[in-house]
Amino acid sequence: MAQAWSQQAGGPVPPPPPPPPSGENKGLKRVVIGVVVLAVLALLGIGGVAVSKGIGGDELPEAAGGDGSQEKLLSESDISSLLRGRTQALKSGDEDAFLSPFSGAARVHQKKIYENLRKVPFAQADYRVLRQTGSGSNDYGDGATVALDVAFVHKIENVDVQPVAEWYRWVVKRASKSEKPSVTKVGGSPSAYGAKGFVYYPAPWDVYDDMYVKRQAHTVVVADKKNAAQAGRYAPHIEKAAADDLSFWSANAPSGASTPTAFFVNVEPNRKTYATMYASADEDPGWDAGMSVGMPAFSEAYEDVRDKPQFGGARIKMDATSNYFTTKDWPGGVKAISHHEMAHSITQALDKGDYSILTMGDGGPRTWVVEGFAEYMGSQFDPRAASEKMRSGYSDPKAKFDGKLPDTEFGSYPHSVHMDYALGYLALKYIEKQGGQAKTLKFVVDHYQNPKKLDEQLQEAVGQSGTAFESGWAKYVRSVVR
Template identity: 40%
Template sequence: MAFGGIAVLALGLMVFGIVRAVSDDKLPVAGKGGEATAITQAEMSNLLKQHSKALTGGDKGTYLAPFDGGSSALKTKQASLFANLRKVPFAVSEYQFLNIDGRAVDHYGAGASASVDVAFVHQVKGADATPVAEWYRWTVEKKTEDSDLKVTAVGPATPKLAGFGKMTNYPAPWDAYDSMAVTAKPHTVILSDASQAADARRYAPYIEKAAKDNLERWQAHGPKDGRTMPGFVVTLEKNRKVYKNMYRAGTGDEDDESISEAGVSVQMPAVPAGGSKAKVDVQNGGARIVMDTAESRFTRPDYASGVLEISHHELAHTLVEPLTGPDGQAQLWVVEGFAEYMAMRNDSAAAAREVRTLKAYYGGRFVDPFDGKLPTSENFHSTIDEENSAHYTLGWLGIRFIAEKYGEDKALTFVAEQYKNPKGMDAQLTKATGMGTDEFQDAWADYVRKQIS
């Protein structure tokens, strides 16, 4: 029963600041020399500082002023963005300059024009562990040395920004929707198109319950060291095309017809606020969950159990994102097994159904019998739907086996340590169960065979 999982951001050293910039020392500043028309870092930084103040202060006129040089459609879109952002409970919301690329200096009277990468650094109150970022590319023009900067186009930043992988986390719901609805609960902030607000309100209590369940379970039985998420930002979307594009424009995922996930958790790297270049103490400061509400879990008459099931799963992914270490992703049988464990432990009927499905799979619909091997990350996501679902169930039974035999504290500590250090599997299993990888796999295989016999 595959929900989908996490959208992975391959990160290098997280030093937030200028990647490539026009030097302020060598270029004339507008109105001070008359030698050239230049778009400088200092000028862009000042524009973005005023843009940030306008957003936090609710000054729509100042916020929209840089877009006066663009089309009416651009200004209308930015007006809707401003309105959408004002609905979100941000603890931090600021724009930061990253990079200038293009004809940022003009000596011939044609005016300067450049592509400017801009970070929207933000932290949703009660949800994000640290500030995170969405990256834009603005087309900026300056007609004369005394002209104000004007933005004529807005889209996702280049995916080649050093250290940030291929994801730009664009478009967020506030970009995608002309009018966005926000449904806030104590542990969840649920975003949707305004036309889908009634659906969001109907599903919100079940998503909030899943959030509360997961947070309480981790607080009671998870390790006390290491930061986890305090809450969750969830987008509900029933249009499959919009769903697949959310946060993923320019990655190729939005056009991948093989993506059949019902929900996804998109990693959001931690970044410092205030323009600081200091390192942050976690790699991922948050994650954004998107769920497809056209999927059967949301549309069937008994939708409550379906919404709880997928919410427990996807919110589990997000819960532990700040634990992610610098050495890549944890083994997928642990990643998806943990998320399934959090879903199944709250739904005994769904758990029994998962085991029956696995039994039927190995009992005749699959050409090979159960081989007693834990799924590898390389083959975890198969193009065969039944095998994909089987891998999720096998991962779940791996985490459940540890929890049942050695206690839930041991199981959740093992998950946390695997997120921190994916290469430490053998030592982590030994600590949790007293068995190394091979011995654990044999014991787990016997446990699985008993379930499906």
């Protein structure tokens, strides 16, 4: 699930809520349901070739009237060989072999992608067929054409704790047995798990003709080569924030939590290009300056998936035209947005996505925990800015504190989004005041891994649960902002 920061220097702000009553929380529910569908369907077997109609648009129709006697030009073996060859060529660095099946514009684009991919420190990178549309038979005597939904399954070193996937749509043609299969078109899959938002296409390596990559101890910073000087200027500050977050997490989080030790960060000054990355939304909300996009774990084994994180990692993208990058104190701004988004990326891998469709996602991690922790993490390295932001958010003239935790969508009446970020932060500070930093981070880890047991987790962390915790926290809030 994407987590984002606003363009405003005052702090992170999600999109404004739709007007009540009919639209209230609709956006949040839509996102959560999508994650639910993804989490459930990601478990289904997706290795090998399944001959079925793809979901979404642009499917090729199945051949009509075929009795199975037509010449088979694109068999399962042909397709498996096609995918296996791309995997082996990418791993070995054989560009000619990698490009051999692509033709026309698809070949030109794949050459750029290949060169970009070779710059990324992958621990795993391979191509697998998820779905096939078209029989692969020479039904009408003019060759065979199939559409393949292909998963680029990959794991970036230290960034991903489990392999993740980007979904492509490949159009493959073969005129006769004497010719080799040819990939004539490559783009993003029309849908994944029934929704456009989960194909995670395009990634930076799909967009840039020449991708700049700056590898540091805890970060991989990427940008368009034409923006290399700008990205290189930001990279040390992004790296410093990564080292900060990881050091604090390592010192205080419980052992055994499966979390990343590095981050993949895309810095992009073109708003249209920024909004396109990872297809994280159908439309650009316009308010975000940075976003941590959760990447679902790829699994072919239904039986053991419950023992693995439901999310394999995250990708961070930042709008380099936002205030965090353009003010006089831009180094501080870059570190501030990085601290926040990296906190989301650390905890993303803990989220198993075990939400109930029937309850519209109410079983997921509480928003005040998710955003409160990201703010709490940043506050460790700039307490003065955190205090100012907290007081500013609480004092928002458009809002009124009613003593209630922001459990659902931020900005729900009578709160404002500014206030709710402050309240989430203060909830984590209240837990820290009662139990210390280690207990605070243990609470966060426990809650992400089992969000349905909030009362028990609060009881363990501060000796209070439910209404008792909320009441004690409300008193604390009023005491620190009066």
